[in-house]
Amino acid sequence: MIAATPDPPYLAAIFSSQRTEGDQGYGAMAERMVELAREQPGFLGVESARDAQGFGITVSYWRDEASIANWKANAEHAVAQRLGRDQWYGAFHLRICRVEREYGLDSSMGRR
Amino acid sequence: MIAATPDPPYLAAIFSSQRTEGDQGYGAMAERMVELAREQPGFLGVESARDAQGFGITVSYWRDEASIANWKANAEHAVAQRLGRDQWYGAFHLRICRVEREYGLDSSMGRR
Numbered sequence: 566m567i568a569a570t571p572d573p574p575y576l577a578a579i580f581s582s583q584r585t586e587g588d589q590g591y592g593a594m595a596e597r598m599v600e601l602a603r604e605q606p607g608f609l610g611v612e613s614a615r616d617a618q619g620f621g622i623t624v625s626y627w628r629d630e631a632s633i634a635n636w637k638a639n640a641e642h643a644v645a646q647r648l649g650r651d652q653w654y655g656a657f658h659l660r661i662c663r664v665e666r667e668y669g670l671d672s673s674m675g676r677r
Numbered sequence: 678m679i680a681a682t683p684d685p686p687y688l689a690a691i692f693s694s695q696r697t698e699g700d701q702g703y704g705a706m707a708e709r710m711v712e713l714a715r716e717q718p719g720f721l722g723v724e725s726a727r728d729a730q731g732f733g734i735t736v737s738y739w740r741d742e743a744s745i746a747n748w749k750a751n752a753e754h755a756v757a758q759r760l761g762r763d764q765w766y767g768a769f770h771l772r773i774c775r776v777e778r779e780y781g782l783d784s785s786m787g788r789r
Contacts, residue, residue: 568770581680612732615728616727620678654782656782658781658782665773669770
């Protein structure tokens with residue numbers, strides 16, 4: 566689902582990953598991480614898609630660097646990050662970006 | 678597959694979309710657009726994932742604003758953009774961002 570973010574500027578964390586075989590507790594933890602992220606200060610939204618070959622992109626949107634730093638340091642999230650690195654992801658890449666402009670056709674914006 | 682982009686800064690175009698039902702020529706055009714994008718000046722890479730419910734995220738990476746503007750104005754791409762708006766996407770959102778930093782665990786970077 567497309568995230569209803571505010572007007573730019575704000576930050577985006579693009580997390581691209583290739584899953585290893587088997588669930589190994591990944592599904593439950595991924596759901597929990599979205600739930601936990603939503604509770605964090607400065608969280609603006611999240612979008613996620615993973616294909617049948619296990620390649621996925623999750624983009625989370627944040628108000629500022631402080632909110633990203635806070636989320637990165639969250640204790641429960643730190644456990645998930647370690648499990649991700651050790652078990653769940655064959656490869657991953659995180660890019661932190663500043664959203665400068667946007668447009669779209671969706672319910673939150675109308676046609677523009 | 679994770680794109681092997683150069684060191685930041687560079688730009689990212691995050692395209693989030695919900696597909697309508699049925700192919701309607703979408704698959705062939707999507708493949709052609711990736712092929713065409715790769716030929717454009719300033720193209721740095723692309724990552725894409727779409728889930729079983731038709732929600733997808735494609736992130737393309739570009740050297741600068743000029744390369745994004747050139748790609749947006751490409752005649753063949755313009756046809757695809759119009760078909761996307763009219764037929765293929767129930768909703769979409771494009772965000773243009775500046776990648777500021779990154780890290781990952783993948784073959785292009787090693788563990789860092």
